[in-house]
Amino acid sequence: MMELTIGGQVYQFNFGMGFLREANKTVTEKIGDSGAKKNSGAAYMIAGIMDGDAEDLVNALDLANKGESPRVTKALLDSYIDNPDTDIDQLFEDTLDFLEKANATRKIVERLKKRIEEAKAQQNQS
Numbered sequence: 001m002m003e004l005t006i007g008g009q010v011y012q013f014n015f016g017m018g019f020l021r022e023a024n025k026t027v028t029e030k031i032g033d034s035g036a037k038k039n040s041g042a043a044y045m046i047a048g049i050m051d052g053d054a055e056d057l058v059n060a061l062d063l064a065n066k067g068e069s070p071r072v073t074k075a076l077l078d079s080y081i082d083n084p085d086t087d088i089d090q091l092f093e094d095t096l097d098f099l100e101k102a103n104a105t106r107k108i109v110e111r112l113k114k115r116i117e118e119a120k121a122q123q124n125q126s
Contacts, residue, residue: 002064002098004072004091006080011072013064015102022063043108046099049092050112054081057095 026041048056
């Protein structure tokens with residue numbers, strides 16, 4: 001469980017199955033020609049965090065805090081991100097670290113890191 005202190009209040013963030021289900025609902029992809037669909041938003045959200053997208057970071061933290069008490073708001077997270085005293089690079093790093101360690105998201109992070117390494121290797125060959 002990840003914790004952040006925002007405005008003197010400690011908030012907890014859980015990147016478990018509840019987070020995964022909610023994050024996946026944010027993007028639906030069509031699978032092949034069968035018309036079947038799959039929720040896959042977590043991979044896009046995590047990729048955005050890996051790429052330094054602050055909006056994806058806020059969305060992930062909001063979903064990871066869902067069901068926790070106290071409940072953080074997106075407005076409070078936005079203010080925390082906008083605060084010049086917040087070490088945004090460390091926040092991205094800490095969040096990715098928790099995503100990489102959580103059972104529900106570990107394989108997604110591993111797969112994304114592998115794709116990034118493969119893309120870099122192909123780029124270096126060009």
